[in-house]
Amino acid sequence: MAKRAFISGITGQDGSYLAEHLLDLNYEVHGLVRRVALEEPQRRLSRITHLLGRITLHPGSLESYASIFHIFSRYEFDEVYHLAAQSFVAESFADGFSTIQININGTHYILAALRELQPRAKFYFAGSSEMFGKPEEVPQRETTPFHPRSPYGISKVAGFHLTVNYREAYGMFCVNGMLFNHEGPRRGHEFVTRKVTSAVARIKLGLANELRLGNLDARRDWGHAADYVRAMHLMLQQPEPNDYVIATGETHSVQEFCELAFAEVGLAASDWVRVDERLLRPAEVNLLLGDASKARRVLGWKPTHTFRDLIVEMVRRDLALYSGGLERAADSVGTGLGPTTPPSALSR
Ligand code: NAP
Ligand code: GDD
Numbered sequence: 398m399a400k401r402a403f404i405s406g407i408t409g410q411d412g413s414y415l416a417e418h419l420l421d422l423n424y425e426v427h428g429l430v431r432r433v434a435l436e437e438p439q440r441r442l443s444r445i446t447h448l449l450g451r452i453t454l455h456p457g458s459l460e461s462y463a464s465i466f467h468i469f470s471r472y473e474f475d476e477v478y479h480l481a482a483q484s485f486v487a488e489s490f491a492d493g494f495s496t497i498q499i500n501i502n503g504t505h506y507i508l509a510a511l512r513e514l515q516p517r518a519k520f521y522f523a524g525s526s527e528m529f530g531k532p533e534e535v536p537q538r539e540t541t542p543f544h545p546r547s548p549y550g551i552s553k554v555a556g557f558h559l560t561v562n563y564r565e566a567y568g569m570f571c572v573n574g575m576l577f578n579h580e581g582p583r584r585g586h587e588f589v590t591r592k593v594t595s596a597v598a599r600i601k602l603g604l605a606n607e608l609r610l611g612n613l614d615a616r617r618d619w620g621h622a623a624d625y626v627r628a629m630h631l632m633l634q635q636p637e638p639n640d641y642v643i644a645t646g647e648t649h650s651v652q653e654f655c656e657l658a659f660a661e662v663g664l665a666a667s668d669w670v671r672v673d674e675r676l677l678r679p680a681e682v683n684l685l686l687g688d689a690s691k692a693r694r695v696l697g698w699k700p701t702h703t704f705r706d707l708i709v710e711m712v713r714r715d716l717a718l719y720s721g722g723l724e725r726a727a728d729s730v731g732t733g734l735g736p737t738t739p740p741s742a743l744s745r
Contacts, residue, residue: 399423399424399425400423400424400425400475400476401424401425401427401472401473401474401475401476402419402424402425402426402427402474402475402476402477402478403427403428403429403468403472403474403476403477403478404416404419404426404427404428404429404478404480405428405429405459405477405478405479405480405481405503405507406429406478406479406480406481406482406523407426407428407429407430407445407452407454407480408428408430408431408434408441408442408444408445409444409480409481409484409585410444410580410581410583410584410585410622411480411523411579411622411625411626411629412428412444412445412478412480412481413444413445413448413583414581414583414622414623414625414626415478415480415626415629415630416428416445416448416452417448418623418626418627418630419630420448420451420452422630424476425453426448426451426452426453427452427453427454427455427468427472427474428445428452428453428454428455429454429455429457429458429459429465429468429481430442430454430455430456430457431456431457431458432456432458435456442454444583455468459481459482459499459500459502459503459506459507460498460499460502460503461506462506462509462510465506465507465510466506466510466513466514469510469511469513469514469515470514473515473518474515474518475518475519476518476519476521476630476633477507477511477518477519477520477521478521478523478629478633479503479504479507479520479521479522479523480523481503482499482500482503482523482552482553483495483496483499483500483549483552484549484585485549485585485587485588486527486547486549486550486678486682487587487676487678488549488587489547489548489549489550489552490547490548490678490679493547493548496548496549496552497548497551497552497555499552500549500552500553500555500556501552501555501556501559504522504555504556504559504560505559507520508520508559508560508563508569508571511569512563512567512569516567516568516569517570518570519570519571519572519633519638520560520563520569520570520571520572521572521574521629521632521633522556522557522559522560522571522572522573522574523556523574523576523629524553524556524557524560524573524574524575524576524640525549525550525553525575525576526575526576526577526578526618526642526644526685526687527545527546527547527549527550527553527682528543528545528550528553528554528557528575529541529543529544529682529685530543530544530545530546530547530550530682531544531546531682531683532544532684532685535684535686536644536646536686536687536688537642537644537685537686537687537688538642538687538688538690538691539575539640539641539642539691543557546680546681546682547678547680547682550682557573557575557640560572560573561573561640564638569638570633570638571638572632572633572635572638572639572640572641573640573641574625574628574629574632574640574641574643575640575641575642575643575687576625576628576642576643576644577617577618577619577620577642577643577644577645577685577687578590578617578618578619578620578685579619579620579621579622579624579625579643580619580620580621580622580707580711581621581622581623581707581710581711582710582711582714582715583622584622584711589610589651589654590619590654590707590708590711591711591715592608592610593608593610593651593654593655593658594658594708594711594712594714594715595715595718595719596608596669597658597659597661597662597664597712597715598662598712598715598716598718598719598720599715599719600662600664600669601662601664601716602716602719602720604719606669607669607670607671608655608669608670608671609670609671609672609673609676610651610655610670610671610672610673610676611672611673611674611675611676611677611678612651612676612677612678612681613650613651613652613655613670613672614650614651614652614683615650615651615681615682615683615684616648616649616650616651616683616684616685616686617648617649617651617685618644618645618646618647618648618685618686618687619645619649619654619704619707620643620644620645620700620702620707621700621701621702621706621707621710623702624700624701624702625643627698628641628643628692628696628698631692631696631697631698632696635695635696639695641689641691641692641695641696642687642688642689642691642692643687643689643692643698644686644687644688644689645687645689645700645704646686646687646688646689647686647704648684648685648686649704652666654708655670657704657705657708658708658711658712661708661709661712661713662712662716
């Protein structure tokens with residue numbers, strides 16, 4: 398019988414890639430979507446428009462225990478991937494209260510409802526390299542102490558500990574993915590990689606004339622989201638629950654990302670990038686570099702995209718998008734493009 402999986406955050410970058418991956422593996426895929434997404438499907442469901450005939454969507458919110466309990470009382474799941482979160486670090490400085498409320502309580506609601514209704518479901522928590530924040534060692538591995546630098550990072554540390562606690566206290570199969578930054582053409586436009594590649598495309602096409610950024614010296618270990626969702630699935634196929642760092646083992650600065658992205662269209666970043674101090678964060682995570690040797694050894698996981706591949710793919714997709722030549726709805730996020738949503742995909 399096909400396995401049944403539930404994905405919170407299915408409309409996000411990772412959720413869309415994970416849904417595709419699980420469908421390829423013949424899973425029955427269900428996802429949580431917010432009511433606003435149902436009311437504005439063309440834009441809010443655009444990353445998963447191409448999957449709508451093959452997945453079941455449940456209206457609900459991380460802010461409502463009742464909505465989560467209701468879904469888990471109707472369907473039994475083999476695997477639950479909890480990806481939904483307020484995921485933008487800068488926004489967590491602007492409104493730390495809502496980030497902490499959604500990310501910590503939302504994780505707790507899902508774990509508590511699972512414990513009550515289906516304690517044998519395997520649970521994945523989307524932990525983050527932001528938990529390391531101001532890291533005490535380089536590279537960061539599973540044993541590196543946490544030192545979060547933002548309300549977002551703090552919320553992920555709490556989610557990590559909730560996940561470990563449900564594993565230890567109730568014997569549930571709960572794992573933490575400690576994922577470093579991962580990107581791709583479906584990345585939200587607020588994150589720096591997509592902000593850069595979309596600006597490169599618009600500048601090249603004469604639609605913009607500068608790119609304003611904050612800290613160009615910040616360094617990240619950037620991988621491709623399609624590689625990272627494979628790791629999420631592998632973590633839930635192991636005989637025992639455990640926590641894993643997922644990273645490429647390379648670190649690059651925002652400046653380097655810009656230089657390669659502009660070079661891809663024959664331009665020089667220095668001619669177009671301006672530093673805007675208003676985009677600096679109150680506390681920065683300066684350097685992230687992950688050691689994924691445990692994942693490589695135990696899961697047999699390794700990344701397949703290079704840093705350069707990632708940038709080239711993102712720049713080319715944004716060029717196609719802004720010149721009106723993009724065909725795939727999944728890559729037209731935030732543009733209002735893409736076919737309408739068949740109501741049959743929505744479960745009530
Ligand atoms: P994303 O594109 O921002 O997607 C976030 C998802 O969470 C969206 O589906 C969003 O729904 C949903 N969501 C937000 N608030 C919600 C709420 N109150 N109720 C229900 N759903 C809600 O994020 P991502 O890049 O795919 O990341 C997935 C997860 O991995 C997140 O938890 C993120 O913090 C974590 N993570 C990401 C990275 C990375 O580099 N991408 C690295 C480490 C960890 P809407 O579409 O309705 O807004
Ligand atoms: N967003 C953004 N916009 N970031 C900028 C800008 C800008 O204009 N200018 C410089 N940066 C720098 C940020 O200060 C940060 O050091 C770096 O670029 C990356 O920022 P983001 O792309 O916003 O990602 P993030 O590293 O803060 O967070 C992402 O990765 C985490 C894993 O480490 C998100 O996906 C998180 O959800 C995830 O947990």
